[in-house]
Amino acid sequence: MELKYEFERIEKKWQQRWEQAGCYKAETGSDKPKYFALVEFPYPSGDGLHVGHPRPYTALDIVARKRRMQGYNVLFPIGFDAFGLPTENYAIKHHMHPVAVTERNIAHFTEQLKMLGYSFDWDRVVDTTDPDYYKWTQWIFLQFFKKGLAYKASMPVNWCTSCKVVLANEEVVDGVCERCGAPVVKKEKSQWMLAITKYAQRLLDDLDELDFIERVKIQQRNWIGRSTGAEVDFATTAGDALRVFTTRPDTLFGATYMVISPEHAILKDWEGKLTNLDEVRAYQAEAARKSDFERTELQKDKTGVCLQGVRAVNPVTGQEIPIFISDYVLATYGTGAIMAVPGHDTRDWEFARKFGLPIVEVVKGGNVEEAAFTDCETGILVNSGFLDGMPVEEAKKAITAWLTEQGLGQEKVNFKLRDWVFSRQRYWGEPIPIVHCDKCGWVPLPEDQLPLRLPDVESYEPTDNGESPLAYMTDWVNTTCPKCGGPAQHETDTMPNWAGSSWYFLRYMDPNNDKALVSPEAAAYWSPVDWYNGGMEHTTLHLLYSRFWHKFLYDIGVVPTKEPYQKRTSHGMILGLNPRNFANLSPEEQAELVRTCGSEKAARRYLVEKYGEMAEHPIVKMSKSLGNVVNPDDVVRTYGADTLRTYIMFLGDFEKAAPWQDNAVKGCKRFLDRVWNLADSCTDSPELTPANESAVHKTIRKVGADIEEMKFNTAIAAMMSLVNDLYANGASKGDMGVLLRLLSPFAPHIAEELWEILGFEGFCCLQSWPEYDESKTVDAEVEMAVQVQGKLKTTVKVPVDSPEETILEAVLADGKIQRLMEGKEIVKTIHVKNKLVNLILKPKA
RNA sequence: GCCGGUGUGGCGGAAUUGGCAGACGCGCCAGACUUAAAAUCUGGUGGGGGAAACCUCGUACCGGUUCGAUCCCGGUCACCGGCACCA
Numbered sequence: 027m028e029l030k031y032e033f034e035r036i037e038k039k040w041q042q043r044w045e046q047a048g049c050y051k052a053e054t055g056s057d058k059p060k061y062f063a064l065v066e067f068p069y070p071s072g073d074g075l076h077v078g079h080p081r082p083y084t085a086l087d088i089v090a091r092k093r094r095m096q097g098y099n100v101l102f103p104i105g106f107d108a109f110g111l112p113t114e115n116y117a118i119k120h121h122m123h124p125v126a127v128t129e130r131n132i133a134h135f136t137e138q139l140k141m142l143g144y145s146f147d148w149d150r151v152v153d154t155t156d157p158d159y160y161k162w163t164q165w166i167f168l169q170f171f172k173k174g175l176a177y178k179a180s181m182p183v184n185w186c187t188s189c190k191v192v193l194a195n196e197e198v199v200d201g202v203c204e205r206c207g208a209p210v211v212k213k214e215k216s217q218w219m220l221a222i223t224k225y226a227q228r229l230l231d232d233l234d235e236l237d238f239i240e241r242v243k244i245q246q247r248n249w250i251g252r253s254t255g256a257e258v259d260f261a262t263t264a265g266d267a268l269r270v271f272t273t274r275p276d277t278l279f280g281a282t283y284m285v286i287s288p289e290h291a292i293l294k295d296w297e298g299k300l301t302n303l304d305e306v307r308a309y310q311a312e313a314a315r316k317s318d319f320e321r322t323e324l325q326k327d328k329t330g331v332c333l334q335g336v337r338a339v340n341p342v343t344g345q346e347i348p349i350f351i352s353d354y355v356l357a358t359y360g361t362g363a364i365m366a367v368p369g370h371d372t373r374d375w376e377f378a379r380k381f382g383l384p385i386v387e388v389v390k391g392g393n394v395e396e397a398a399f400t401d402c403e404t405g406i407l408v409n410s411g412f413l414d415g416m417p418v419e420e421a422k423k424a425i426t427a428w429l430t431e432q433g434l435g436q437e438k439v440n441f442k443l444r445d446w447v448f449s450r451q452r453y454w455g456e457p458i459p460i461v462h463c464d465k466c467g468w469v470p471l472p473e474d475q476l477p478l479r480l481p482d483v484e485s486y487e488p489t490d491n492g493e494s495p496l497a498y499m500t501d502w503v504n505t506t507c508p509k510c511g512g513p514a515q516h517e518t519d520t521m522p523n524w525a526g527s528s529w530y531f532l533r534y535m536d537p538n539n540d541k542a543l544v545s546p547e548a549a550a551y552w553s554p555v556d557w558y559n560g561g562m563e564h565t566t567l568h569l570l571y572s573r574f575w576h577k578f579l580y581d582i583g584v585v586p587t588k589e590p591y592q593k594r595t596s597h598g599m600i601l602g603l604n605p606r607n608f609a610n611l612s613p614e615e616q617a618e619l620v621r622t623c624g625s626e627k628a629a630r631r632y633l634v635e636k637y638g639e640m641a642e643h644p645i646v647k648m649s650k651s652l653g654n655v656v657n658p659d660d661v662v663r664t665y666g667a668d669t670l671r672t673y674i675m676f677l678g679d680f681e682k683a684a685p686w687q688d689n690a691v692k693g694c695k696r697f698l699d700r701v702w703n704l705a706d707s708c709t710d711s712p713e714l715t716p717a718n719e720s721a722v723h724k725t726i727r728k729v730g731a732d733i734e735e736m737k738f739n740t741a742i743a744a745m746m747s748l749v750n751d752l753y754a755n756g757a758s759k760g761d762m763g764v765l766l767r768l769l770s771p772f773a774p775h776i777a778e779e780l781w782e783i784l785g786f787e788g789f790c791c792l793q794s795w796p797e798y799d800e801s802k803t804v805d806a807e808v809e810m811a812v813q814v815q816g817k818l819k820t821t822v823k824v825p826v827d828s829p830e831e832t833i834l835e836a837v838l839a840d841g842k843i844q845r846l847m848e849g850k851e852i853v854k855t856i857h858v859k860n861k862l863v864n865l866i867l868k869p870k871a
Numbered sequence: 872g873c874c875g876g877u878g879u880g881g882c883g884g885a886a887u888u889g890g891c892a893g894a895c896g897c898g899c900c901a902g903a904c905u906u907a908a909a910a911u912c913u914g915g916u917g918g919g920g921g922a923a924a925c926c927u928c929g930u931a932c933c934g935g936u937u938c939g940a941u942c943c944c945g946g947u948c949a950c951c952g953g954c955a956c957c958a
C-alpha cells in the first residue's frame with residue numbers, strides 16, 4: 027500500500043469519526059455493567075494544558091478504553107474547575123471580566139484535550155462557574171447550614187502586611203506572601219466554617235474498606251490524627267478547675283506544672299487574681315503578633331510566663347503546682363491546656379530545664395536527668411502510688427478508671443483535623459447563599475431563589491480592609507430578609523475553590539438535571555466512582571473534603587453510597603531537565619565552561635555560585651523561569667498525539683516522578699512507524715502466524731495485566747517486543763488484528779487507521795478486548811540456568827516440565843560442567859521447575 | 872523530630888517478589904544503503920582481564936540468613952515527599 031504515516035491527517039479524521047458515531051457516549055441505565063473512570067478536572071489556566079496533564083488523563087483513558095472493549099458501559103467524563111485566584115488576578119490585571127477569561131480558557135483547554143484523542147463523553151462537561159452548576163453547590167451549602175454543620179466563627183486569617191489583603195492558605199508560602207514576599211500575620215475575622223470534625227471518625231474508619239493506594243490512606247489517617255487519652259480536671263487556687271487532655275494519663279503523678287495556651291479563655295476569669303497581669307498580657311500580645319513563620323522558626327526555643335496568684339493542684343499527689351502560659355501549647359487542640367510531665371515528654375522536659383522546674387521520674391526505663399523517657403512499650407511505673415509496678419498500658423487503664431470513679435476525668439478521643447474554614451474574601455467564587463438580618467440573624471436563602479448569582483462589578487480588586495469586593499456592591503448587598511421581610515444584607519464572602527470540586531463527579535452522572543443535583547436513578551446506576559486517579563497534593567484537601575461532602579449527602583439521602591470513590595490511585599509528576607546543571611549542558615558548553623573555569627569541578631562550582639544550590643540537581647520541576655517547560659501542542663505538532671500518549675506512558679513508573687526527555691520521544695515515534703510499516707508487509711492470513719503464536723498470547727496477557735496494575739511502561743515494552751518478533755518472523759493480518767486492539771487504548775488513532783486499511787470491520791476502539799489462551803503462552807522448550815555452588819555456569823535447553831533426571835542428564839552432558847566436576851561428586855541438587863538446577867559439589871574422598 | 876518513599880549501566884527504567892541482573896527504549900560504536908547527510912535497516916554495547924574459549928567484579932555502604940539475595944533480617948549513609956510544639 028506504501029502509504030505514509032501522516033499522523034496529523036489520521037488523528038483529525040478519527041477524532042471526527044468517533045465524535046460523529048458517538049463512540050464514547052455513556053448511557054445511564056444501560057444493561058451492560060457500568061464503569062465510572064474519573065480524572066481530576068483541570069483548572070483552566072491561561073497557560074493552557076501543561077505536559078503534566080496528559081499523564082493521568084492518558085492513563086485513565088487507557089483504562090476507560092480497555093473497559094469499553096471489555097463490554098462495559100463506561101462513563102469517562104471531563105469538566106472544568108474554573109473558579110479561582112489566577113483567573114481573578116488575570117481579570118484584574120487585564121481589565122477583563124472573569125467570565126470572559128474563563129470562557130476563553132475553557133475553549134482553549136477543550137481544543138487541546140480533543141487534540142489528544144481522549145475518549146471523554148463531551149456531552150457531560152461540567153463547569154463549576156456555570157450558575158446552573160453552582161446553584162447546586164449553594165444548595166448543598168444550605169443543607170449543611172440547616173443541619174448545623176455550617177456555622178460562623180471568629181477565626182484568625184492570613185493577612186499580608188504589604189498588600190493589605192486576606193490571603194488563602196495556598197497563597198502563603200513559607201510564612202510570606204506568595205506575590206510580594208512580605209510577612210503574613212494573623213488577623214481575627216468572622217468566617218464560615220464547615221464541621222468536618224463531626225465526620226472525623228467515619229472518615230477514618232471507612233478508609234479500611236476502600237481500594238486506595240496505601241500512601242493515600244496513611245496520609246489521610248495522619249491528617250485526621252486520632253489519639254486516645256483522657257481529660258483530667260485540675261482544681262486551682264482560684265476555686266475553679268482547669269481541664270487538660272493527655273495521651274499519657276499514666277504519668278499523672280509526674281505532672282509538676284501546667285501550661286495553658288496564651289489564648290486560653292480561663293485567663294479572663296483569673297485577671298483579678300493575677301499579680302503579674304502586665305507580664306501575662308505582654309506575652310499574649312507578643313504571641314498574637316507572631317506570624318506562623320516566626321512561631322515555627324522559634325519552635326525549639328521555648329518561652330513562657332509563670333502565672334503569679336493562681337496555682338493548680340495535682341489530683342493524685344495533692345501538691346500545689348505552678349501554671350504557665352506558653353505558645354508551645356496550642357489553643358486549637360485538646361482543651362488548650364496541658365499537664366506537664368517533664369520526665370516523660372520531650373517538650374515539657376525542655377521547658378522544665380529552661381525554667382528550672384522539678385523533673386520527677388514516674389516511668390522507669392530511662393534516665394530523666396539526661397532526656398525525657400517516652401517509651402510506652404518497656405516502661406514500668408514508679409513513684410506513682412497504686413500504679414507502681416504496672417506497665418504503661420495497664421497503668422493508663424487503671425488511672426482512667428480511677429479518675430472516672432472520682433469524677434475527675436474520663437477517657438477522651440481527640441483529632442488533629444480541624445473544621446474547614448469555608449470563607450474567602452474574593453470575587454471569583456460561589457456566593458454564599460445566606461442573608462444577615464439584624465432581627466433574625468443568619469437566614470438561609472430559600473432554595474427556589476438559587477442560584478444566587480455573582481453580580482457584575484466594576485473592579486475585582488480585593489479591598490484594603492479585608493472585605494470581599496462584593497461588599498462594595500451596595501445594590502447587591504442590600505436585600506430583604508426572607509424570614510421577616512425587613513432590611514438585610516447578603517453575605518459577601520465567597521466559597522473556596524474546593525467547593526465546586528467536592529461533588530463534581532456526581533454532576534457527570536446527570537449533568538443537565540434542573541430539579542436535583544443528581545437524580546436518584548442516575549446516582550444509583552453510576553455510584554460509586556470505580557477508579558479515580560489524581561495528584562498526591564490533593565490527598566488531604568480535595569480528596570478528604572469530597573469524602574466528607576459525600577458522607578453528608580449520603581446522610582441526607584441524596585446519594586446511595588457512603589463513599590464516593592472505590593479506588594484511588596496517584597501519578598508522579600513530570601519533571602524537566604535542569605538547564606543550569608552541568609550534566610545537562612551540551613558537550614560544547616561543557617567544554618567551554620571547563621576551559622574557562624579550569625576543571626569540571628570548578629565549572630560545577632561556578633554554576634552553583636551563579637544560580638544557587640538548585641544548579642546541583644540535574645532533574646527539577648518544570649518552570650517558566652528555567653525555560654524547561656514542555657508544551658504538549660509542540661509535541662503533537664512534531665510527532666502526533668499517539669506518540670505523545672505512548673511516550674508519556676512509557677517514560678517511567680506511573681506512580682513515580684519522571685523527567686521528560688525530548689530525544690526519548692523519538693523512540694516511541696519509531697515504534698509507531700514500525701507498527702505502521704508492518705501493516706505493509708503482513709500476509710492476508712486471518713490466523714496467527716505459528717511462529718508468533720506464543721508471543722502474541724503472552725503479550726495479550728502481559729498488556730492486560732499491566733494496565734490493571736498501572737504498569738503502562740512495561741505494557742508498551744511488551745508491545746515493542748512483539749513488534750520486534752513480528753518483524754523477525756513475519757506478520758499475518760491475524761497477528762496485526764491482535765496487536766492493533768492491544769495498541770488501541772494507548773495510540774487509538776494509528777490503531778484505528780490501520781484497522782481500516784487492513785480491511786477489518788467497525789471501529790477498532792469498539793472491538794472486544796483480545797483474550798489469551800494460557801496453554802498457548804507456554805513454549806515447548808525452556809532454557810534453564812545451571813549453577814554450581816549457586817553461581818551461574820551455563821544454560822541447557824530442555825522440553826518444558828522435564829523431570830529432574832532428564833535435566834541432570836543434559837547438564838552432565840555439558841562439556842563445561844564435566845570439566846567443573848573433575849575430581850568432585852554431587853552432594854546435593856536443587857531443582858526449580860523450568861527455571862534452574864544448582865549442583866552442590868564436594869571433592870571426592 | 873515524626874510518618875512514608877527511593878537508591879540498579881552513560882540516561883529513563885525492567886526483573887513473574889528468594890532462582891540466568893540490566894527486558895524495552897534513548898544514547899553511543901560498527902556495518903549496509905547514499906556522491907554526502909538525514910531517515911531507515913543489520914549487528915554490538917555494565918566494569919576489569921584475555922587473541923579467544925573463558926575468568927572476575929558488579930543492584931548506595933557494612934554485616935547476617937540461605938545451595939542461591941536487587942528482593943528477607945540487623946545496622947549505616949544519601950536523596951525525595953508529607954506533617955511538624957497535636958500533649
